[in-house]
Amino acid sequence: MNDVFPEIPRLFTALSEWLACVVYISVLKRHYAGSKLVMIMTSALAIQALFLMATGDLPIYFWIPSMALAVVMMWLFIFMTTETSVYEAGYFVVKAFVAAELVASFHWQLHFYLLRNQSAYSFLGLLLLTGTYGILYFIIWYLEKQHIPKGGLLGIKPREFWSSATIGVAVFFISNLSFVSVRTPFSGQYTTEILNIRTLVDLGGFAILFAYHVQLNELRVRHELEAMQNILQHQYTQYQQSKESIELINYKYHDLKHQLIALKAETDPAKRQAYIDEMQDEIKMFEAQHKTGHHVLDTLLTMKHMTCLKNNITLTSVADGQLLQDMDVKDIVTIFGNALDNAIEYECKVKESDKRLIHVLLKRQHQFTMIQIENYFEGQLDYEDGLPSTTKKNKHLHGYGIKSIRHTAEKYGGTVQITEKNHWFKVTILIPHTI
Amino acid sequence: MVKVAIVEDEALYHEQLEAFLTQFKAEKDQPLEWSIYTDGDQFMDQYQSQFDIILLDIQMPLMDGMTVAEEIRKIDQHVIIIFITNMTQYAIKGYAVDALDYVLKPINYFAFKERLQKALERLEYKKSRFITVKVKGGMARLDLKDLYYIESQGHQLLFHTKDGLIESSGAIKHYEQELLADGFYRIHKGFIVNLNYVQGINDPFVVMKTTELPIGRTKKKGFLETLTKHWGDQSI
Numbered sequence: 001m002n003d004v005f006p007e008i009p010r011l012f013t014a015l016s017e018w019l020a021c022v023v024y025i026s027v028l029k030r031h032y033a034g035s036k037l038v039m040i041m042t043s044a045l046a047i048q049a050l051f052l053m054a055t056g057d058l059p060i061y062f063w064i065p066s067m068a069l070a071v072v073m074m075w076l077f078i079f080m081t082t083e084t085s086v087y088e089a090g091y092f093v094v095k096a097f098v099a100a101e102l103v104a105s106f107h108w109q110l111h112f113y114l115l116r117n118q119s120a121y122s123f124l125g126l127l128l129l130t131g132t133y134g135i136l137y138f139i140i141w142y143l144e145k146q147h148i149p150k151g152g153l154l155g156i157k158p159r160e161f162w163s164s165a166t167i168g169v170a171v172f173f174i175s176n177l178s179f180v181s182v183r184t185p186f187s188g189q190y191t192t193e194i195l196n197i198r199t200l201v202d203l204g205g206f207a208i209l210f211a212y213h214v215q216l217n218e219l220r221v222r223h224e225l226e227a228m229q230n231i232l233q234h235q236y237t238q239y240q241q242s243k244e245s246i247e248l249i250n251y252k253y254h255d256l257k258h259q260l261i262a263l264k265a266e267t268d269p270a271k272r273q274a275y276i277d278e279m280q281d282e283i284k285m286f287e288a289q290h291k292t293g294h295h296v297l298d299t300l301l302t303m304k305h306m307t308c309l310k311n312n313i314t315l316t317s318v319a320d321g322q323l324l325q326d327m328d329v330k331d332i333v334t335i336f337g338n339a340l341d342n343a344i345e346y347e348c349k350v351k352e353s354d355k356r357l358i359h360v361l362l363k364r365q366h367q368f369t370m371i372q373i374e375n376y377f378e379g380q381l382d383y384e385d386g387l388p389s390t391t392k393k394n395k396h397l398h399g400y401g402i403k404s405i406r407h408t409a410e411k412y413g414g415t416v417q418i419t420e421k422n423h424w425f426k427v428t429i430l431i432p433h434t435i
Numbered sequence: 436m437v438k439v440a441i442v443e444d445e446a447l448y449h450e451q452l453e454a455f456l457t458q459f460k461a462e463k464d465q466p467l468e469w470s471i472y473t474d475g476d477q478f479m480d481q482y483q484s485q486f487d488i489i490l491l492d493i494q495m496p497l498m499d500g501m502t503v504a505e506e507i508r509k510i511d512q513h514v515i516i517i518f519i520t521n522m523t524q525y526a527i528k529g530y531a532v533d534a535l536d537y538v539l540k541p542i543n544y545f546a547f548k549e550r551l552q553k554a555l556e557r558l559e560y561k562k563s564r565f566i567t568v569k570v571k572g573g574m575a576r577l578d579l580k581d582l583y584y585i586e587s588q589g590h591q592l593l594f595h596t597k598d599g600l601i602e603s604s605g606a607i608k609h610y611e612q613e614l615l616a617d618g619f620y621r622i623h624k625g626f627i628v629n630l631n632y633v634q635g636i637n638d639p640f641v642v643m644k645t646t647e648l649p650i651g652r653t654k655k656k657g658f659l660e661t662l663t664k665h666w667g668d669q670s671i
Contacts (some may be wrong), residue, residue: 291524314546316537318529354545363530365644365666366637372670376549415656417663422552428667430659432636 003006007179008108009120010056012129013100014049016107017070019133020100021077021336023141027148028082037081042075060180067172071097087161094161094168095209099140101175102202109134109195143210147217160216164209171205206344229402235337236330239296242303292362296332299362304340312353313344317360323369324362331408335371336360338401339427343375348424350378369414369431377425405429437555438485439469442478442503443492443519447542449473452490452519455547465555475503484511488554491534492519501525504532515554524532533636535670560669564617567593568603575601579617583643585610585627595645620661622650630665 002284022041032040051073079089107313111120111128118125148154177184178194259279266272290301301317308315324332340358347356361372405427406416414431439456443449449471460467472478475498489507493500504516518526518537526537538547563580581597587607594601611621620629622641632644640647641658648656 107648181446290527292527314539316523316539317527318535318537319527320530352545353544357546357549359536361530361535361670363535363670366633368666370670372667415659415663417660417667419664419667420557421668424549424553426667428663430663432659435635435637435642 007152008104010177011049012107012120013104014045014070016104016133017052017074017097017100018045018048018077019137019142020096020103021074021093023099023137024144024408025078025081025097025205026141027145028078028084029253030082032081040077040081041287044073048073048077055257056318074100078342085156087158088156091154091156091161091164094164095144095213098171098202098205099166101172102206103133103136103140104173105195105199105202106136109199112191112195139207146214149217149220154217154220156216164212167205167208167212171201171208175201175205178396179255208271217358228407231338231401231404232334235333235341238303239300239333242306243299246299263369287326290317290319292317292319292321294324294332296329297321297324297336297362300336300340304337304344308358311348312342313347313356313358315358315360317362319360319362320364321362323364327412331411333403334408335429336373339373342401342427343373343425346377347375350376365430367433367435369433371429371431372426374424377420377423402427436466436468437487437558438487439467440472440478440489441469442472442475442489442495442500444473444495445492448492448519448542448660451542452547455542455544456551459548459551463552474498475500479503479506482507483511484514486514487558488515488551490515490517490519490538493518493522493525501528501532503533504529510534515557517550517554533616557669568592568601568602569605570603575603577601577621579614579629580631582629583632583645584629584648585619587625618665620658622648622654622658624651630662633662 021044025041030037048070052066052070055062058066071093073088073332075093078084078092078096080087080238082089086093093295110132111125115122115124120129175198178197256279259275261274263272266275290298291306292298292301295424297319298321301315301319305315307313340360343358345419347358348358355376355378357376358366359372359374361370361374363370402416403420409416409429409431410430414429417428417430419426419428441449441452441456443452451469453469454467456467458590459465472481475495479498491500491503498506500518500520504518506570507514507516512533516529516532516534518529519536519540519542520526520537521540523537523539526534529535531536536550536553538550561580563578565576567574567576573626576620577594577596583597585607586593586595590604592603592605592607592610594603607621607625607627610619610627614627619627620630621627626648628641628643628648634644635642636650636659637647638654639650639655641650
């Protein structure tokens, strides 16, 4: 049965595999651009084509190893050109490979039906090839593009890779079973039947992988939102709690006045000294008061300042709270709370307490509001998508702290920039005023 | 040479500040000179914008530091003012006189050094850079500090400057690359603006000191990001 009809030309298979890789690379975050990317892509096509043509005439038992090697080459191609991890590249290779099989098989079935007696390389044959590959890959590109996160990275873990790999392998074997042997319950007897089985199984596999991908992506988005919500809630609760403790400080202020009166009347020097010491401690807390002209910011700064005092961090702030009048309380808490928490957490790790410095700036710059939180910093940072990836162990939560700041700034039409210069780590937020 | 004024009534502190400046000067090999004033009144009498940096105490008899700062700003918008104080409740309002940071008393050398270092960086920013542009019958030297924006009209390039319009020729693209590091941004295929003169955004226009310029739809995000970075770098 094998020799009754011609198989897909190996060159077409190579082209399909290459195109599938290109489609997935185009939606992912790439290392290279411009002529360098074009060069890598061209050589990948040449290598894939040469390899598949060279192994085309090998006996059937070499067929599986050579297909496996072709998949490895596709993996290398994706892994090298994009910023994917080993498993992530693997995940996309499975998708690309199944898509390649589907498109090649679909086209070949059309060719077999429409141009049965013509060579694959005839004018009409090539026209059909270009048309089908073009249309199908455009559709695949369009579908996949919708479900790739902004940065082009999905964070595929080994478990997700293995699920998709299992699907891919199963699809590959079932779809090609008839070509190896017709004596299995799942093999087809006739040419059209065989071609049909292959295309349909590939289509099923592609659909399953696509559905799986959509689900993964949705889970990721939901997870991210939840994490951000958690952080926000955390800051807000803290704010509520500290509001009470600050009211307490205000009472203390009045108490102090009365204590002063008592002190004047006290004649025993030892008792007097004790009074003074006690008052000094209480005054220290009062120093933490910040009056910016916005009560939410006042409370927040005071509460963070108390944490700073506890940890020997010097916090200075210049802030025009009036500028925050039109901002939602939760958003103020998100921006200042998260940025200050990050700064405080970092400063606690600085060995010499002299070097533990944080500065907050909130001011009007022409028709913009500028917020800047900076802290003294020793060491190096890695960046991810323009934001620093965390140095903390709890990578996820920390990253979301900065992400939620950005999210909030964007809500007001603003942006966040993070810079680091001469040992100062700076988060700058600029929000345009509506004119 | 960077000129510093110390305005501080307590001997303890101005001696300490002097010692710190001496140490800083030696450590960083930075040319510095300074004068000491013990009250705000005396300082204002002699003030003629001769300083680059003013270290200013807030709590002083006669004229307090905040009032001194206000008086200074009436005549000089550029000098860098750094409060040296323990009166945080006043220092926090420093934005009103463009005193964007302060050093807390008791002063520790490290915090002082870092502040001073930043002030020096800001001075560095203010140094001007010149470019030469082709004009009819020769070349013209142009101070980037005085350049508001560049406009492209066909083959003509119009440089809008503080002293009027300069007509030149060439591709605007060339200047986009050359001026990127100097705080300029191409907001539209026909316009490159000096970020220092941006006043606001009035969608889809960028508000400049003298006019409003259209911003390309795809340029908005990059513009805002560059502006944030640029202004963020300049504030101390």
